[in-house]
Amino acid sequence: MKNINIHPAISSIEDQLVRHRRHFHQYPEIAYQEKQTAGYIIEQLQGYDLQIAHPVALTGVVARLENGPGPCIALRADMDALPIQETGDVPYKSLNDGVMHACGHDAHMAILLGVVDALHQTRDQWNGTVKFVFQPAEEGPGGARQMIEEGVLEDPGVDAIFGLHVWNYQEFGTIGVKPGPVLAAADEFIITVKGTGGHGAMPQDTVDAILVAAQLVVNLQTITSRSLNPLEAGVVSIGKIEGGDAFNIIANEVVLNGTARSLRAKDRALIRERLLEICAGIGATYGAEIGLDYHDGYPPTVNHPDMTEIVLAAARKIVGDGTGAPFLSMAGEDMSYYLEKVPGCFFFVGSGKATLAAETVPHHCSHFDIDERCLAVGASVFVETVLSMLSG
Numbered sequence: 001m002k003n004i005n006i007h008p009a010i011s012s013i014e015d016q017l018v019r020h021r022r023h024f025h026q027y028p029e030i031a032y033q034e035k036q037t038a039g040y041i042i043e044q045l046q047g048y049d050l051q052i053a054h055p056v057a058l059t060g061v062v063a064r065l066e067n068g069p070g071p072c073i074a075l076r077a078d079m080d081a082l083p084i085q086e087t088g089d090v091p092y093k094s095l096n097d098g099v100m101h102a103c104g105h106d107a108h109m110a111i112l113l114g115v116v117d118a119l120h121q122t123r124d125q126w127n128g129t130v131k132f133v134f135q136p137a138e139e140g141p142g143g144a145r146q147m148i149e150e151g152v153l154e155d156p157g158v159d160a161i162f163g164l165h166v167w168n169y170q171e172f173g174t175i176g177v178k179p180g181p182v183l184a185a186a187d188e189f190i191i192t193v194k195g196t197g198g199h200g201a202m203p204q205d206t207v208d209a210i211l212v213a214a215q216l217v218v219n220l221q222t223i224t225s226r227s228l229n230p231l232e233a234g235v236v237s238i239g240k241i242e243g244g245d246a247f248n249i250i251a252n253e254v255v256l257n258g259t260a261r262s263l264r265a266k267d268r269a270l271i272r273e274r275l276l277e278i279c280a281g282i283g284a285t286y287g288a289e290i291g292l293d294y295h296d297g298y299p300p301t302v303n304h305p306d307m308t309e310i311v312l313a314a315a316r317k318i319v320g321d322g323t324g325a326p327f328l329s330m331a332g333e334d335m336s337y338y339l340e341k342v343p344g345c346f347f348f349v350g351s352g353k354a355t356l357a358a359e360t361v362p363h364h365c366s367h368f369d370i371d372e373r374c375l376a377v378g379a380s381v382f383v384e385t386v387l388s389m390l391s392g
């Protein structure tokens with residue numbers, strides 16, 4: 001058993017954290033529908049000395065705990081669930097058909113509610129303001145951006161922001177944190193190949209859109225294998241192809257839909273440029289008309305080095321050696337929008353029940369569940385982070 005030191009203000013309310021998480025888990029709501037979720041949060045925030053703003057970004061809640069002069073720190077939790085039918089057999093199974101907290105945002109909200117209580121309890125140990133940001137629509141289209149537009153980082157201005165994600169790929173008792181990029185830019189592209197259809201037996205009179213699409217699928221892989229510096233990360237994946245009518249007809253049009261991931265702005269620009277060049281080159285080679293629609297998704301999530309040091313120190317206090325290997329993934333997160341505006345750090349709290357990677361239940365899976373002991377760990381790291389910044 002690992003040596004874990006839960007902050008005393010959290011260990012006294014551990015059962016509350018679990019109760020909150022299970023409530024959220026039973027009543028999940030998808031992006032921008034988090035009305036009951038917001039209602040529950042506001043209800044739980046009664047009785048504390050807080051300024052509460054709602055609705056922010058349609059369904060978001062921002063609670064401000066003012067405790068004398070000092071910096072303002074924001075802590076963020078996302079609120080939305082996913083359109084998935086839960087298949088796991090747990091006593092707190094989703095009661096909303098076809099909707100499930102399969103990413104762990106139920107845990108994030110429970111943790112933040114616990115931190116409200118803990119920082120309220122420990123008011124004599126710190127000075128400043130803490131903003132508790134409950135944000136909708138992380139799974140898309142990106143509630144963070146709307147929260148920022150509606151002023152969540154202002155009045156008073158936020159000096160630093162922190163967020164976390166429970167993470168089943170890490171076992172319980174570990175914290176993943178590193179400076180610099182930790183999650184990728186998550187862009188989408190749609191390529192439309194227009195050829196000239198015709199009889200399957202007379203290809204000489206056609207421009208075969210399927211053959212051109214096949215060339216594209218293969219050649220696009222050279223962006224990451226040949227154009228990108230192998231020491232930097234990038235992904236180009238085609239997730240969907242549509243085209244063709246019948247076995248004996250040469251296809252007129254094929255649509256390819258994919259995602260491009262990168263950790264740095266220059267790599268993001270390079271991938272986009274190479275996509276354009278390859279489309280143009282293959283179009284010219286085969287006489288097809290190729291169009292590219294490129295949509296910017298969430299930017300890369302980039303941690304500030306000083307803020308990361310503070311979280312690292314807090315994490316070491318809680319999990320000691322469990323402050324594990326630097327964490328990095330090509331998934332995307334809209335926490336990135338806040339981190340573009342103010343320094344901060346986004347870290348990963350081990351929630352995996354299994355010790356074997358093969359048995360790990362991935363996020364967004366219909367029987368996703370977490371080791372609930374991670375709630376107290378995540379909350380403790382938040383509390384230690386705030387105390388180290390706001391206690392003189």
Ligand SMILES: [Zn+2]
Binds near residue numbers: 103139363364
């Ligand atoms: Zn997710």
Ligand SMILES: [Zn+2]
Binds near residue numbers: 103165
């Ligand atoms: Zn998530």
